Amino acid sequence: MTQEKWGQLRKKLLKTVGQNNFATWIEPLEFQEVDDGVAVFSVPTNFMGNYVSQNFADLILYELNTAGESVQRVAFQVAANSTARPTAPTPQPVPLPEVAQPKGEAISSADALEALQAAPLDARFTFDSFVVGKPNELAHAAARRVAEGGPVTFNPLVLYGGVGLGKTHLMHAIAWELRSRHPELNVLYLSAEQFMYRFVQALRERRMMDFKHLFRSVDVLMVDDVQFIAGKDSTQEEFFHTFNALVDQNKQIIISADRAPGEIKDLEDRVKSRLQCGLVVDLHPTDYELRLGILQTKVQQHRATYPDVQIADGVLEFLAHRISTNVRVLEGALTRLFAFASLVGREIDMDLTQDCLADVLRASERKITVEEIQRKVSEYYNIRLSDIIGPKRLRSYARPRQVAMYLCKQLTSRSLPEIGRRFGGRDHTTVMHGVKRIEELKLTDGQIAEDVEMLRRALEA
Numbered sequence: 001m002t003q004e005k006w007g008q009l010r011k012k013l014l015k016t017v018g019q020n021n022f023a024t025w026i027e028p029l030e031f032q033e034v035d036d037g038v039a040v041f042s043v044p045t046n047f048m049g050n051y052v053s054q055n056f057a058d059l060i061l062y063e064l065n066t067a068g069e070s071v072q073r074v075a076f077q078v079a080a081n082s083t084a085r086p087t088a089p090t091p092q093p094v095p096l097p098e099v100a101q102p103k104g105e106a107i108s109s110a111d112a113l114e115a116l117q118a119a120p121l122d123a124r125f126t127f128d129s130f131v132v133g134k135p136n137e138l139a140h141a142a143a144r145r146v147a148e149g150g151p152v153t154f155n156p157l158v159l160y161g162g163v164g165l166g167k168t169h170l171m172h173a174i175a176w177e178l179r180s181r182h183p184e185l186n187v188l189y190l191s192a193e194q195f196m197y198r199f200v201q202a203l204r205e206r207r208m209m210d211f212k213h214l215f216r217s218v219d220v221l222m223v224d225d226v227q228f229i230a231g232k233d234s235t236q237e238e239f240f241h242t243f244n245a246l247v248d249q250n251k252q253i254i255i256s257a258d259r260a261p262g263e264i265k266d267l268e269d270r271v272k273s274r275l276q277c278g279l280v281v282d283l284h285p286t287d288y289e290l291r292l293g294i295l296q297t298k299v300q301q302h303r304a305t306y307p308d309v310q311i312a313d314g315v316l317e318f319l320a321h322r323i324s325t326n327v328r329v330l331e332g333a334l335t336r337l338f339a340f341a342s343l344v345g346r347e348i349d350m351d352l353t354q355d356c357l358a359d360v361l362r363a364s365e366r367k368i369t370v371e372e373i374q375r376k377v378s379e380y381y382n383i384r385l386s387d388i389i390g391p392k393r394l395r396s397y398a399r400p401r402q403v404a405m406y407l408c409k410q411l412t413s414r415s416l417p418e419i420g421r422r423f424g425g426r427d428h429t430t431v432m433h434g435v436k437r438i439e440e441l442k443l444t445d446g447q448i449a450e451d452v453e454m455l456r457r458a459l460e461a
């Protein structure tokens with residue numbers, strides 16, 4: 001095949017895969033030769049070769065054959081003279097007007113310096129102080145595995161979950177463990193915000209080479225709260241290249257986010273797909289047992305500061321039941337109770353708790369989540385959670401799914417599109433139809449009316 005023919009094929013591929021995919025994956029491919037039925041392309045990096053091979057090889061093969069080439073296979077080889085990332089623009093002083101103010105990314109030098117100093121690890125956030133329960137056991141196990149520092153098995157590890165569920169705690173715990181087990185490893189932990197600050201500062205000071213060198217020479221890169229870079233185009237671009245370069249060198253990357261990568265709005269698709277390449281695990285909302293376990297552990301810690309403060313039976317159980325929003329609030333409540341009880345020289349009993357925490361208790365009146373509803377409904381109808389969320393249309397799954405959607409609409413403040421997303425990415429019209437159907441059935445089918453009522457009670461208990 002000639003280069004010219006490959007040029008024509010590329011135009012066809014552009015139409016099929018779209019501009020973004022094309023620019024990222026197809027454009028950098030260089031056609032080398034067809035040898036014994038194998039079309040060989042050179043790629044800038046291994047990572048890219050693997051990705052293209054998994055996602056676009058069939059398409060390329062099809063187009064080659066449609067164009068009259070007799071090719072059985074396509075192969076991707078890393079170009080011999082390739083550096084870590086030749087597809088990216090070579091490090092250079094980028095023209096100031098364009099880079100000095102990437103959209104929403106401009107900061108003052110003072111901010112940048114402050115941020116640079118602010119990446120210490122919290123001494124309290126270790127594996128020892130992390131309480132493991134059902135909602136976080138998988139995330140904990142994955143974090144432990146990565147913290148062993150053995151051969152890289154999943155890359156990146158992405159930990160995600162709602163506010164205050166322990167993402168940062170786990171990230172710090174991994175970093176502590178890696179630093180103590182493998183002091184020789186260069187472990188860099190920072191928030192996505194700090195990544196952006198460093199990047200913008202490097203641009204301003206025309207020190208991109210230093211920046212690239214710094215980030216490409218780490219052994220483990222840990223970026224907390226990656227959702228922060230969403231919508232910040234230049235930072236995402238740099239993050240993307242940093243990511244590729246490190247994965248290519250088989251260096252471990254660990255990321256945290258407040259939601260699943262696919263759900264982070266304004267995060268470029270290519271960044272999302274990178275994040276989804278490794279192991280993505282979520283920290284589920286805490287359950288009662290986990291909250292109680294955390295409270296018991298924290299009580300032990302407070303005892304060191306307040307040895308005289310006593311805590312009455314039932315108080316921890318009450319708190320675990322009533323404060324289900326997030327662990328940070330739970331911790332804050334306990335700290336306040338200990339401080340207050342010590343000041344007034346009283347035991348922490350129910351009266352003191354109600355008085356001292358009136359505002360917290362009011363604010364955290366139980367909020368029912370979509371996940372809770374899905375779980376309860378699947379238990380009630382004795383089907384798997386995945387069948388409620390998944391695509392199966394059988395009546396035995398579809399009806400419970402509609403019941404769950406109905407309850408989500410009634411008991412949460414989620415919008416129809418949001419509910420649809422949490423039911424396997426369904427459209428809001430599907431949710432609307434489900435809700436209507438259950439409203440009708442409640443009037444005509446006693447069994448459904450009873451099911452809905454039982455579930456509502458169980459959820460509100």
Ligand SMILES: Nc1ncnc2c1ncn2[C@@H]1O[C@H](COP(=O)(O)OP(=O)(O)OP(=O)(O)O)[C@@H](O)[C@H]1O
Nearest residue numbers: 129130131162163164165166167168169294327328
């Ligand atoms: N399983 C747990 N065991 C012990 N402490 C926990 C656990 N989960 C969370 N915490 C504590 O709750 C507090 C909040 O946790 P952390 O800062 O890690 O949350 P986060 O998920 O990073 O939240 P954010 O989304 O706000 O960044 C911390 O003090 C942490 O130690």
